[in-house]
Amino acid sequence: MQRHTDEPETGPVDPVPTGTGVWLIGARGSVATTVVAGCAALAAGLWPAAGMVTETGPFADLGLAPLDSLVFGGHDTAAGPLPKRAEELAAGGVLPHGLPAAVHRELAEADAEIRTGGPLPGDTRGDEELIEAFAADIEDFVRRRGLARAVVVNVASTEPVPSEPAGAGARLPASSLYAAAALRAGCAYVNFTPSAGVRHPALADRAAASGLPYTGRDGKTGQTLLRSVLAPMFAQRELRVRAWSGTNLLGGGDGAALGEPAAAAAKNAGKNRVLEDVLGGLPEGTTHIDDVPALGDWKTAWDHVAFEGFLGARMVLQTTWQGCDSALAAPLVLDLARLLARAHEAGLSGPRPELGFYFKDPDGTDASLARQYEELLGFAALLRESR
Numbered sequence: 531m532q533r534h535t536d537e538p539e540t541g542p543v544d545p546v547p548t549g550t551g552v553w554l555i556g557a558r559g560s561v562a563t564t565v566v567a568g569c570a571a572l573a574a575g576l577w578p579a580a581g582m583v584t585e586t587g588p589f590a591d592l593g594l595a596p597l598d599s600l601v602f603g604g605h606d607t608a609a610g611p612l613p614k615r616a617e618e619l620a621a622g623g624v625l626p627h628g629l630p631a632a633v634h635r636e637l638a639e640a641d642a643e644i645r646t647g648g649p650l651p652g653d654t655r656g657d658e659e660l661i662e663a664f665a666a667d668i669e670d671f672v673r674r675r676g677l678a679r680a681v682v683v684n685v686a687s688t689e690p691v692p693s694e695p696a697g698a699g700a701r702l703p704a705s706s707l708y709a710a711a712a713l714r715a716g717c718a719y720v721n722f723t724p725s726a727g728v729r730h731p732a733l734a735d736r737a738a739a740s741g742l743p744y745t746g747r748d749g750k751t752g753q754t755l756l757r758s759v760l761a762p763m764f765a766q767r768e769l770r771v772r773a774w775s776g777t778n779l780l781g782g783g784d785g786a787a788l789g790e791p792a793a794a795a796a797k798n799a800g801k802n803r804v805l806e807d808v809l810g811g812l813p814e815g816t817t818h819i820d821d822v823p824a825l826g827d828w829k830t831a832w833d834h835v836a837f838e839g840f841l842g843a844r845m846v847l848q849t850t851w852q853g854c855d856s857a858l859a860a861p862l863v864l865d866l867a868r869l870l871a872r873a874h875e876a877g878l879s880g881p882r883p884e885l886g887f888y889f890k891d892p893d894g895t896d897a898s899l900a901r902q903y904e905e906l907l908g909f910a911a912l913l914r915e916s917r
Contacts, residue, residue: 550595551680552867553668553717555708557604557644560624560782560827561685561722563615563637564856565863566602567625570636573598576629581861583887583906584868592913593875594868603643603671605664605708606686607650612641622826624856643671649704657702657710664711672715679874681867682712682719684746685859687783689725691795706730713740718870721746722863724799724891738880743873745866745882748890751858752851753778753831754801758899760847761808764837772844773836774805775815780855781825801890807897827856862888869909876916884909 554562571577573596579585584594616630616637630637645667649660672680689703702710705725712719713728713736721727721744728737728744737744750758753776764771806812815834835847866888873882886892887902896902 547672547676547678549599549601549675549677550867550871551601551603551672551675551677551717552863553671553680553682553712554602554604555647555682555684555705556606556686557602557640558606558608558610558612558615559685559687560615560619560856561859561863562604562606563612563619564624564860565685566612566637566640567616567619567629567633568860569597569600569602569864570633571626571629573600574633576632577626579861581858582865583861584865588907589910592872592910593917594872597864600864600867601643601675601677602640603645603675604640605645605647605667607647612637612644619827619856622828624827624854643675647704647708649707657707660707661710661714664708665714668711668715668717672717679871680715680717681870681874682708682715682717683863683867684708684719684721684723684725684727685863686723686725688723700732702730702732706733709733709744710736712744713737713742716740716742718742718874719744719746720863720866720870722749722859722866724748741879743870743878743880743882745870745885745893746889747892749859749862750888750890751855751862752829752853753833754804754890755899756831756849756851757801757833758804758808758897758902760833760835760849761805762898762900764835765808765810770838771805771809771813771835772838773814774833776801776817776831776833778817778819778829778831779822779825780819780829781821781823782827782855799891803891804897828852828854869913872913876913878912878916882909884912 556562572579613630613634616625619625620627620630668680684705689705703726705727709719709728710733719728724747727746729747801817802812831851833849838844866885869885881893883893883895884905886895887906895905
């Protein structure tokens with residue numbers, strides 16, 4: 531016999547979404563693999579958080595997502611599993627020996643969340659179909675993993691500058707397809723590459739209407755980081771820079787991609803911006819990017835600065851930067867994912883110029899690293915106040 535009661539029927543209650551997703555575009559590349567392995571190592575207390583600004587005192591009480599709450603997934607057109615890629619990076623000295631085995635479970639879990647990206651050769655889908663498919667992958671990830679929100683971070687290889695104008699009928703580059711998918715899926719977006727991403731003119735209205743925070747572009751990890759410190763020194767000391775030339779030697783996937791002149795042009799535009807902004811114009815000289823496959827994930831950058839001092843005395847500064855791009859980039863990616871997730875939670879929207887500290891070509895901000903850091907501290911204060 532059926533019982534009648536005035537009390538409402540109860541069933542299983544869905545848990546409150548927790549955790550923060552980090553959806554990586556180029557999820558099987560060197561930077562993404564280092565991000566996933568590095569986050570697992572830090573969360574387990576295996577290594578200190580060197581290079582992570584968000585782990586320093588001024589950012590301690592902002593309510594940022596704990597490292598052990600980050601859940602990784604992403605898109606890539608490559609098929610190699612993350613644990614294998616991590617082993618290759620360890621063999622090349624990028625990751626510590628033994629780390630891939632220590633964080634194998636976390637790498638395998640992230641690898642299981644990677645979906646096929648595109649467009650692949652022969653794919654006949656139009657832009658809107660691709661955007662919808664990519665967005666569905668992200669939404670499925672957030673729903674299945676019970677996440678409060680996700681941040682989409684582009685760490686894929688640099689795209690060439692589009693050869694055709696962004697007019698009616700022109701196809702969107704892959705980076706902008708992914709950016710549009712992030713907006714459609716309701717996710718904050720970070721462009722860590724020089725590619726168009728959300729800055730493509732065709733996405734302007736979508737980005738403005740989304741109510742989502744986004745930032746970029748092109749992570750500042752080496753040569754340009756040094757330029758953003760040195761250029762203000764010359765300007766503030768009234769030392770006229772006569773010429774500034776640079777050379778980059780790098781291997782790996784980035785070296786191969788930047789071996790294409792159009793892709794190198796996109797990269798150099800960001801490298802030169804700091805000089806133009808700080809010095810009031812671009813000095814004589816060029817920046818070369820050379821692909822040296824034998825270097826793997828390591829790079830060397832030289833700068834030659836010719837400047838003029840008191841009574842016209844002509845002098846030269848030369849610098850050499852040698853580093854591992856993946857190890858330099860990974861902590862910045864983790865910083866940006868945490869900061870933008872918190873900005874999304876706080877209801878902030880639109881481009882976030884306060885994060886220019888991290889980028890070669892940021893959204894309308896001063897190019898001096900010291901001033902950018904002050905803006906970042908101001909952003910931290912804003913997030914603190916919103917708690």
